[in-house]
Amino acid sequence: MSAMPAHQPSMWDLADEPVLTPLPGRVVRHPLTAGAWVDHLPGWVEGSDQVLEVLLGDIGWRADRRQMYDREVAVPRLLRWFDEGEELPHPLLGEARSRLGAHYAGELGEPFATAGMCLYRDGRDSVAWHGDRIGRGSSQDTVVAIVSFGSPRSLLLRPVGGGDSRRFALGHGDLVVMGGSCQRTWDHCVPKTSKAVGPRVSVQFRPRGIA
16 A cells, blocks of 8 residues: 555644543534434544544555446555454554543444544545445434544535535534434435545444444
């Protein structure tokens, strides 16, 4: 695999050590349609660039390929999956998973178990419209929490089948949580951009049996 991309640290994220800020009373809920909702908290992680430095290292990133029509193409981002019980590459991530599990225990009813990671190396990397519908997400309400590290990128959401979209800029330590029917009734994507942007790592916490 080629060398990891360089990143420009945030001028505003200057904590001596990475820390999680409080969730209660600060995270803002955005109701969607059909029982779906999105919670958003910019800057949940202070000192997030220190975590990014670790995530841009040798943590087992892989470059996948997929079949598209009559040819095989490269997936436009790097991937890393941490299964339940696998040690995460930075202790703050384990703390984040626990804190999110406690905060959403009433709605989720089970702990967050896995951590999927995507590395968007620059504006050419992306993920197409989709929902996390592999496993129980295809038929049950669930909660997926995403913590972002690095240069901000847009996360878009729109109803399945099309419609007006919602946009969230996610970067240095930002948190977005998709809940209720969101994975079944809404799609989300990270589009390509022609702007000069540095790397971003998306860390997705999911309960067991959701992908």
